[in-house]
Amino acid sequence: MNYTLMGILMIAGPVVYAIAGVLISRKILHGKVVEGHNDVCVPIFLNAGVLFAVLLGFMVVAVWESYDAANATVASEASALVPLYRATYNLPPEAGDRMREAAREYVESVIKDEWPVQAATGGASPITRRDVGNMFRLFGPNGFSTEVKKEFPLSTNVVMNSVTEVSNLKAKRGIEANESVPSVMWAAILGGAFVIISLSFTIFMEKSVPHLIAATTMAALIGLLLYSCFILSHPFKGPIAISPESFEKTLSNFDSIDQGN
Secondary structure, eight states: HHHHHHHHHHHHHHHHHHHHHHHHHHHHHHTTTTHHHHHHHHHHHHHHHHHHHHHHHHHHHHHHHHHHHHHHHHHHHHHHHHHHHHHHSSOOHHHHHHHHHHHHHHHHIIIIIIIHHHHHHHEEEEEEEEHHHHHHTTTTTTTTHHHHHHHHHHHHHHHHHHHHHHHHHHHHHHHHHHHOHHHHHHHHHHHHHHHHHHHHSSSSSSSHHHHHHHHHHHHHHHHHHHOOOOOOTOOTTTTTOOOOEEEEHHHHHHHHHHTOO
């Protein structure tokens, strides 16, 4: 999807509609406007504007909170891997090495495999799903030896809890990647935008230029806010998509821990 083209259409479309509407309405109303015309139209326009502003404001806040929550989940997931990796040094060398290798493979697959899939489809990468499963399988029959589990129960439990936390956050990230604004909300907000811009045509001004400026400015602002809602409602796509930078920093933290820091 070309988000630049989408932005141009969502902003220019209402502006073109506003220009056409003002010019046509002025021809229709020319010579027919009587005293008190604006006294009736302006209160209706203002009341509709307030209702639309409330609805649009609610939508902007909702999509921003959803975007912010997805960003926080990504940061939490990446951060949870660091104490997991550090805790593996409390295990015997062989067991610790296996878990550290599994953790690195998971982070690398998130960056290289899952992020592109998530951005394109909102789904999860089967490679990343396998890698998080590999961390869990280390606690199974073919993973850590029985001696490790018996002699290091606390460290094993700490690592297991960390793996569980990472898995839960991964699932939460997948859910947030697929969240979107309900169709009924988009229908309401687009319908409201159409009504508000159309009502601006009924207000009559002596000069056409101020009328055009007022109507097109309002239309452009509405289009800009709708475009902002559109790109915020897709947190892992578009020009402000959440990047895997947090996981790249996690890999740097892994290197630092390996060096004894």
